[in-house]
Amino acid sequence: MVAESGPVHRLAEVFETDRDRLVGRWAELAGSALRGRLTTTELERDLRELYTAIAAVITLDGGLDRSEFTELKAQLADLSRSRARQGFSPSETAAGVFALKQAVSELTENAADPQVFREVLAFSSLLDTLGLWTFETYAAAREEIIREQSEQLLELTTPVVKLWEGVLAVPLVGTLDSARTQVVMEKLLEALVETGSEHAIVDITGVLAVDTQVAQHLLKTVVAARLMGAECIISGIRPQIAQTIVALGIEFGDITTKATLADALRHALRRDGVVVTRTRERTR
Template sequence: MATDSKAQLLVEALTTHRDEFLAQWSRTIGDALQGRLSAAEMRRELTELYEAILGALSRGGLESRGDHFAETRSLLIELSRNRARQGFSPTETAMSVLALKEVLEPRLTGDPEGARVYLQFARILDDLSLLTTEAYVRTREEIISSQAEQLLELSTPVVKLWDGIVGVPLVGTLDSARTQVVMEKLLQTLVDSDSTHAIIDITGVPTVDTQVAQHLLKTVVAARMMGAQCTVSGIRPQIAQTIVALGIEFGDIPTNASLSDALRQAVKEVAQDAEDDVRGLL
């Protein structure tokens, strides 16, 4: 039997038993998903996918690499992305395709020719299920990356402490990526609030090593380039001992034991700056 006649045999089976196959396919997937997806939504997705597969087989036969399966692949990518966002597992997502093999097997394997058609079509479904897994993984990576960025934003707040004074309370480890976020948010806040003083509080930073110190210095230098005076607060006794032991030099950067001490000093400097400006106008 020629390849196109094999495809025709499959097309006829899919067309003749369309409603039966769709109903059984929906039941199989519905049991696997345990009601976590509405029956109407699942039926709509599977119907679109079924029609796309049937159309691809009618146009291009059992050659899975052709453009005639483009619509099918597009629908599966979208389905996989939705499943990833909805919290389904990769296996549950792939089952949306693989379950069709279970539906078709009893109808197509009753004779040798039908069995050969089934095996050839099963390979196509295997390829399509791999596509769903790839799309699912890419989407999950995008979600995780987006969530990591959001957490990074939330973990590096820049707050206005006083007129002309902003604070950056750091909690946790300070690495290169986080330093970049701190720099960007601090510089933007300095511009938006027209502040002249910045306090970087490291009370919540568990340890300070050479790398962390370098990140702090970069942030201070960036703020100073914007014309802001910077103070590092939260220098606890153990942190101070570590800094001395490592030979870390903060140079002329003011440091304080607590945020309140740093704020008190910054308020005095802001008041003095305001007084000097008034004198300059007289």
């Protein structure tokens, strides 16, 4: 990244002879940007390998698309992913890279050789490019983390529970969309195969609202369960939701619907020949 260089690269010599001093000062400056959430020792460990990778390309011209920058880019990507998972912001992550500018500037500010000045300017441009790359890789890593967390949340909010021998239930809460319907179908079908159950109850007591799209999602789930040989019952049809379904003209056809999960369970047990009776009258 040097516009004009003699046979000896002065800044490269500085990087070699003052390695420990530069890494220590870099870690100190980067730590101030992270507001003490990582110790200087932890930062030095993270930055030492990165320093070696930067030193290896400090004499090169051209952009980051050169093969010589592959190792450096990989280390920056690892650093970005690590900072994203630790909860640091993209600005804090990039600032950690930019901090090397100040460390180098402090060490070379009294150099009388104009070649060093030119090389420091070129190095500053290189760090600008590396900082932007770090910012971009951080954004990609953060999107990946958010996607993973969303998938995990879907798993947690769509449990399949065994109510009785041969009877499964999927209690739904919140909003039902295409992505969540897919998770519901996959988990329900897997549970039907594993348990050999013949009845599946989809309880929508906790679903905020039912519109045409939600109804279509429910019908897909019912059809998927039927293809596995299980009778599917929809429970939790509250009066307000029933009125909405009628107003929208949504037809559930021959799908069994019940007002409560208890009613749906009683229906499934009755289909299996199980009768639930009270042993004594409830006292007031």
